[in-house]
Amino acid sequence: MIYLDHAATAPVPRAVADAMYEVLTGRFGNPSSQYPLGLEMKKQVESWRGTVADALGCDAKRLYFTSCGTEGDNWAIQAACWQNRHLGKHIVTTAVEHSAVLESCKWMERQGCEVTYLRPDQQGHITAAQVLEAVRPDTALVSVMMVNNELGNVYPVEDIAKDLAAKNPKTLFHTDAVQGFLEVPFAADRLGADFVTVSAHKIGGPKGAGALYIGPRVRNPRPLLAGGGQESGLRAGTEATAQIAGFAKAVELRQRGLAETLAHLRDLRAYAAEQLSAISDLTLIGDGEAPHILAASLTGWPSQNIVNDLGSQGICVSAGSACHQGKPSHVVAALGLPRRTAGGVIRLSFGPENTREDVDVCAAALRRHHDQRMPML
Numbered sequence: 001m002i003y004l005d006h007a008a009t010a011p012v013p014r015a016v017a018d019a020m021y022e023v024l025t026g027r028f029g030n031p032s033s034q035y036p037l038g039l040e041m042k043k044q045v046e047s048w049r050g051t052v053a054d055a056l057g058c059d060a061k062r063l064y065f066t067s068c069g070t071e072g073d074n075w076a077i078q079a080a081c082w083q084n085r086h087l088g089k090h091i092v093t094t095a096v097e098h099s100a101v102l103e104s105c106k107w108m109e110r111q112g113c114e115v116t117y118l119r120p121d122q123q124g125h126i127t128a129a130q131v132l133e134a135v136r137p138d139t140a141l142v143s144v145m146m147v148n149n150e151l152g153n154v155y156p157v158e159d160i161a162k163d164l165a166a167k168n169p170k171t172l173f174h175t176d177a178v179q180g181f182l183e184v185p186f187a188a189d190r191l192g193a194d195f196v197t198v199s200a201h202k203i204g205g206p207k208g209a210g211a212l213y214i215g216p217r218v219r220n221p222r223p224l225l226a227g228g229g230q231e232s233g234l235r236a237g238t239e240a241t242a243q244i245a246g247f248a249k250a251v252e253l254r255q256r257g258l259a260e261t262l263a264h265l266r267d268l269r270a271y272a273a274e275q276l277s278a279i280s281d282l283t284l285i286g287d288g289e290a291p292h293i294l295a296a297s298l299t300g301w302p303s304q305n306i307v308n309d310l311g312s313q314g315i316c317v318s319a320g321s322a323c324h325q326g327k328p329s330h331v332v333a334a335l336g337l338p339r340r341t342a343g344g345v346i347r348l349s350f351g352p353e354n355t356r357e358d359v360d361v362c363a364a365a366l367r368r369h370h371d372q373r374m375p376m377l
Helices: 014-025 036-056 069-083 099-110 128-134 157-167 241-255 258-277 303-312 330-334 356-372
Strands: 063-066 090-094 114-118 139-143 172-176 195-199 210-214 282-285 293-298 345-349
Touching: 014 241, 036 063, 036 195, 036 210, 036 241, 063 069, 069 099, 069 139, 069 172, 069 195, 069 210, 090 099, 099 114, 114 128, 128 157, 157 172, 241 258, 258 282, 258 293, 258 356, 293 303, 293 356, 303 345, 303 356
Parallel strands: 090 114, 090 139, 139 172, 172 195
Antiparallel strands: 063 210, 195 210, 282 293, 293 345
């Protein structure tokens, strides 16, 4: 199997699975229990928190474990709107956010908020000036993702934060950094965002673990869950210790030789862009600043057909949610591409274990798909 869909989820290294197994079978204490087994696990959870916080570039006391990126996005949006409920009910976001953000914003609309959805250009660009122009005195929250999960575009989060602080310092800022964490350089405590969402399973950790950074401008954050007081009283529920252990181990592994890993990913993406561009009727989509994501369209050939064909050959790529009942994803739709181009968008996303040979096999399969099948769009 050739796996080229790391933006969906990444393979779990054996060391991560072993760390989780050890906790599940031998170190299974509840961190809230007061006997040695529980106290040791509480101490261990804080150690793992420190590992993730160090990688994220923040104080461990500002990092809260969640079950996933979606949970972190929901929590951030609701907490920001709650804090600024007296400032106003206006939210600024983009039309190309992950569904976790867009659906949360739609839910807030049903609670009486007004949301401005910014559209990118045809290459997927969103500018800081575009965001700031949409901000009003009653804007409670701005939410702009760090890396687009379908296109690989990197958005100017730091510039947005700086300009937002100057224009409307009470407006809070959230960034979904699920595709940016340990893929593009940043430090949460210098980024300027008030909320930063990350997830474990994009970097080789387990599904079911994530984290939310909450910055110092967020006063008395609204709890996500009420209950036994875990996560400083903000997210109750017994800690998912095995998943947290796996998250920390994945972070530890990814940080070893991170510069070399990112250079390898950039090389793979550039090589793939070169090989795919040689295929007739294939167009690259987005600017692809992120080192691990490459979007392309085989114009006229439905993306789901391409995914199915390559999948039958043991090659895993994604339509990047780009084909739902014959319709392009909201990200592709927002680009305003011609219909035949939008309908053929696929996404390749790379991990440390991928090679140029993987790219060669995928490119050859795409050429065969183009040459042996008639366009249908």
